[in-house]
Amino acid sequence: MAVALDDAFAFVRDHGRGVLVTARGDGRPQLSNIMYVTGPDHTVRISVTDSRAKTANLRRNPQASLHVTSDDFWAYVVLDGTVDLSAVAAAGDDEVVEALVAMYRQAQGEHPDWAEFRRAMVAQRRLVATFTAASAYGMLPD
Numbered sequence: 001m002a003v004a005l006d007d008a009f010a011f012v013r014d015h016g017r018g019v020l021v022t023a024r025g026d027g028r029p030q031l032s033n034i035m036y037v038t039g040p041d042h043t044v045r046i047s048v049t050d051s052r053a054k055t056a057n058l059r060r061n062p063q064a065s066l067h068v069t070s071d072d073f074w075a076y077v078v079l080d081g082t083v084d085l086s087a088v089a090a091a092g093d094d095e096v097v098e099a100l101v102a103m104y105r106q107a108q109g110e111h112p113d114w115a116e117f118r119r120a121m122v123a124q125r126r127l128v129a130t131f132t133a134a135s136a137y138g139m140l141p142d
Helices: 005-013 053-060 095-108 114-123
Strands: 017-023 029-035 043-049 063-069 076-085 126-139
Touching: 005 063, 005 076, 005 126, 017 053, 029 043, 029 053, 043 053, 043 095, 053 076, 053 126, 063 126, 095 114, 095 126
Parallel strands: none
Antiparallel strands: 017 029, 017 063, 043 126, 063 076, 076 126
16 A cells, blocks of 8 residues: 655654665565664665675665564555665775764764774775665555
């Protein structure tokens, strides 16, 4: 059932975990459990590593879907859209790491050791995947 994008995004904003669906090279779906933070204009930001299948899939085809369920599993939303990938974190003070710091703060608050966090983002070759929703369907709670 089609769901208004604003209503779907309100549901997504209230959660923080979902399943990102990307397309493998052979067209079959690749599903990845993810944590995310919401941004403006129906966007969701996800911290990913450069070596993961979902990252390679998104470089090949930026179309994706994000499936989010309620805690009781009976309500859900699927957002369809596209993903933009940032550069890979290269230095502890680059703009990618700054974006990852902002995402962590939004999701978790303050980190006990920001210097260690920044080093880890570079060592893990992290980047930011920004999903922009274009349409939605699902079943929202009453």
